[in-house]
Amino acid sequence: MFTDEVVIKIKAGDGGAGSASMRREKYIPKGGPDGGDGGDGGNIIFFCDNNTHTLSDYASRKFFAAEKGENGRNKRQHGKNGADLTLKVPPGTIIWRISQYGGQEQMADLTKAGDEIIIARGGKGGLGNVHFATSTHQAPRETTPGDPGDAKQLRLELKLLADVGLVGLPNCGKSTILSRISNAKPKIADYPFTTLEPNLGVVRNSEIAFVVADIPGLIEGASEGRGLGDKFLRHIERSGVIVHILDINSQTLEKDYQDIRHELEAWNKKLIQEDEITVLNKIDTMTAADAKKIATKFSKKIGKDCLLISAVSGKGLDELVNIISQKLKTLE
Ligand SMILES: Nc1nc2c(ncn2[C@@H]2O[C@H](COP(=O)(O)OP(=O)(O)OP(=O)(O)O)[C@@H](O)[C@H]2O)c(=O)[nH]1
Ligand SMILES: [Mg+2]
Incomplete structure (x- = not known):
């Protein structure tokens, strides 16, 4: 099917939360903080692909999300970053952002095969409690949550490239x-x-x-x-x-x-x-x-x-x- 106009929602991955873990080992009382940082959320990327000719991939499925970052863990372990999600579109695709009030703003015009652009950024991972330890504050419980990933509503419009x-x-x-x-x-x-x-x-x-x-x-x-x-x-x-x-x-x-x-x-x-x-x-x-x-x-x-x-x-x-x-x- 030839589809040249679709409205979809996208959500980049949220950042993982920092960990509040305390080091716990035999014979080491008061081991201090060892909570690692959360991983970053994945981005949503649009890729201009010569082998794609219509927007039909987006005709029935309407929501696309990238992976979240994992939470930080004990032993200062960094949570894994969420994978990016790459969406392929044909050359000639214009990406419009639809605001919550219905206005539209052009974000990209992908005309050259191989072009790609990040349209929604994943959230940064949060900080684990290891970052909050000071000489007077040796057992911090503080962490930060991950930032939320960008969420957007988009209109994709294909205008073929014909001379x-x-x-x-x-x-x-x-x-x-x-x-x-x-x-x-x-x-x-x-x-x-x-x-x-x-x-x-x-x-x-x-x-x-x-x-x-x-x-x-x-x-x-x-x-x-x-x-x-x-x-x-x-x-x-x-x-x-x-x-x-x-x-x-x-x-x-x-x-x-x-x-x-x-x-x-x-x-x-x-x-x-x-x-x-x-x-x-x-x-x-x-x-x-x-x-x-x-x-x-x-x-x-x-x-x-x-x-x-x-x-x-x-x-x-x-x-x-x-x-x-x-x-x-x-x-x-
Ligand atoms: N005799 C003659 N017939 C032609 C010529 N060009 C097209 N036709 C015929 O006209 C009819 C319509 O041709 P198409 O090329 O399908 O016309 P179109 O403008 O693409 O039509 P739509 O796709 O319906 O808009 C067909 O039967 C063709 O064979 C011509 O130069 N001479
Ligand atoms: Mg014809």
Whole structure:
């Protein structure tokens, strides 16, 4: 299952208590204090792992705790430190702390595999009574308890790291395009909402390599929850280049175009790019002359050039990859 948002609770380990032990050996009366310190509690660490692709590990289990430190013991024995708990998350995971009043504060954005960060610190172990002995106070009973480990409520949000985002109505050919230009093998079918979760593919040519995200189709009202909704748009928020794909056979091209633009805007104004790449797909279904006529009329209406392609025949795909590459270079 693809999960891109979860709320969990975490608790770092409490420190162990210091010991109040008195040395007790035969023939040695009044042996003095020998209580050792408590061990430190374990930390909660988040690790950015390349082999993890979703937050589904956190979909059912909601509470994660690191080990407590052991209490100190007699003979000045230090309690064992609690083990850290390392939680793996996919690259692109943002960690938000939810305050007790519901406000949220970003604690980390883990984008590079191998990055790790301590999000909750274990409590320090307490002091044993050996620390409290002085010349006038030789049999101290004082100790300190361990400090409590940090407890937090977190929201984990995955925003995939894709250089390029493909958007469009269901069935316009997004997944087909991804399958033709990248190494990805998404499901393709002749009905709407074939794609239920984002697909990532890597496009590689002699000059450049970049990651493309194909997300579920959007429809008018997606921001109000229609269709599969618009929450998948979070996965193209980090994309520098947006490719807007339309089916050239549509009788309502201009409305299709505006509907998608409205949904992008409703999610995040940043997704409305002035220089978005607009593509008319499926030109193999008509004559070149007809395709050109439709494209010219449409371009005039929206005040922007559009690229003609066929994901099935492959026409225009090299040019599409080139245009994307050029755009990405200007963003570097
Ligand atoms: N003739 C023709 N058919 C195409 C072309 N591109 C895609 N199709 C067909 O259009 C249908 C939908 O293609 P998909 O790639 O699944 O479309 P999508 O945009 O990913 O759809 P959703 O995942 O539902 O949003 C499939 O039957 C494809 O074979 C094209 O260039 N020409
Ligand atoms: Mg699809």
